[in-house]
Each structure stands twice: as structure tokens, then as C-alpha cells.
Amino acid sequence: MPNETDIFESLRLELRRGSLILAVLGHLRSEHYGYSLRTALAEAGVEIDEGALYPMLRRLEAQGLLVSEWREEERRNKRFYRLSPLGSETLARLVVEWRALNRSLDGILDGEL
Numbered sequence: 328m329p330n331e332t333d334i335f336e337s338l339r340l341e342l343r344r345g346s347l348i349l350a351v352l353g354h355l356r357s358e359h360y361g362y363s364l365r366t367a368l369a370e371a372g373v374e375i376d377e378g379a380l381y382p383m384l385r386r387l388e389a390q391g392l393l394v395s396e397w398r399e400e401e402r403r404n405k406r407f408y409r410l411s412p413l414g415s416e417t418l419a420r421l422v423v424e425w426r427a428l429n430r431s432l433d434g435i436l437d438g439e440l
């Protein structure tokens with residue numbers, strides 16, 4: 328039987344999963360390569376490890392939400408990502424959903440609803 332810590336960690340990861348996608352899409356309104364994106368997210372208080380970030384970027388690109396290109400910077404090849412037109416549209420719709428859900432959750436958690 329799982330202990331309280333295991334249960335909490337499992338639920339915490341589940342809660343973060345969708346939030347991380349929203350944070351990544353939000354930051355990719357401007358172009359980033361993987362490390363710069365990870366750094367920008369961390370500076371905003373959103374930690375994500377490389378093992379989660381790079382598969383997420385590939386999945387979002389495969390879904391048509393991101394576009395990427397290889398370029399040389401500082402004598403190294405780096406893959407730069409940014410939102411595609413579909414990604415921009417999807418982000419805008421997700422933000423509306425996120426804000427509505429947050430308002431509802433705030434009411435529920437504050438005991439108002």
C-alpha cells in the first residue's frame with residue numbers, strides 16, 4: 328500500500344503535467360532552444376528536467392503546435408523552437424480554459440462555491 332508521500336508525489340506530478348505544457352507553450356511565443364527554455368522556465372519558478380522537456384518538445388512539434396530549426400550559435404548547432412500558427416491559436420484557447428478553471432478552483436478551495 329502506498330504511503331502518504333508516494334500518494335502526494337503521484338498527485339503532484341499529475342497536477343504539474345498539464346501546467347508544464349501550458350508554461351512551455353507560453354514561453355515559446357518567443358524563440359528558444361532547449362537549454363534557454365529550461366532556464367527561462369526555472370527563472371519563472373517552473374522547474375522541468377531535461378528528461379521531460381525534450382520529449383515534450385518533440386511531441387508538441389509532432390502535433391503541429393511548434394516549429395523548429397537547427398542553427399549554429401556560439402559554434403554549436405542548436406535546435407530553436409517557437410509556436411506555429413496552430414500553436415498560437417491553441418495556446419490562446421488553453422489560456423481561456425486555464426483562467427476559467429482557476430477561477431472555479433479558487434472559489435471551491437476558498438469555500439465560496
